[in-house]
Amino acid sequence: MEKNALFKLSYGLYVLGVNDGNKPNGCIINTAVQLTSNPYRIAVTVNKANYTHDVLMKSKNMTLSVLDITCPFDIFKRFGFQSGKEVNKFDGFDMYDLKDSLPYLTQYANAYMKGHVIETLDELTHTMFIVELDDAVILNEHDSMTYDYYFKNVKPKPEKKKKGWVCKICGWVYEGDELPEDLICPICKHPASDFEPL
The missing domain is CATH 2.30.110.10 (Electron Transport, Fmn-binding Protein; Chain A)
Incomplete structure (x- = not known):
């Protein structure tokens, strides 16, 4: 899915x-x-x-x-x-x-x-x-x-220079090469599956 x-x-x-x-x-x-x-x-x-x-x-x-x-x-x-x-x-x-x-x-x-x-x-x-x-x-x-x-006009775009993963829901950035499978966004509480590479 x-x-x-x-x-x-x-x-x-x-x-x-x-x-x-x-x-x-x-x-x-x-x-x-x-x-x-x-x-x-x-x-x-x-x-x-x-x-x-x-x-x-x-x-x-x-x-x-x-x-x-x-x-x-x-x-x-x-x-x-x-x-x-x-x-x-x-x-x-x-x-x-x-x-x-x-x-x-x-x-x-x-x-x-x-x-x-x-x-x-x-x-x-x-x-x-x-x-x-x-x-x-x-x-x-x-x-x-x-x-x-909101996503197209209000939410700030993440800086492209950082290495890491960005939450597609709220924009919080996890810095690092590997995203932990059990990561929960500290801002919006969404799981690792809602993150994408920067």
């Missing part, structure tokens, strides 16, 4: 917002899809290694900020390349607001939705959350950012 074929599926990019009771938190996800329109329900799939996953499992409430094509790489670094267990991702960040204590982006997102979890499905490395929406608001008319757009 050619795993790269899965990259041809069209995905959007989002900031999933939660609150652990002490502070807002969020992470970048690319797996959200509308399920029904009466009632309005979406499915959101989150990697179990993410702190946001654990908070959502406990709190059952979330927001989803739909990133648009104006979103810079710094937003992906803030919400995708560090853990809410170790840092407050919203500390010093003023481009957000709260809806019932849940964070959503007020810039670089063309819409946000707020909802509550009504069901969960265990999908091995991820959990699929079935979410009923309580609110949805359009913030601007910019086009939504797709995974493809």
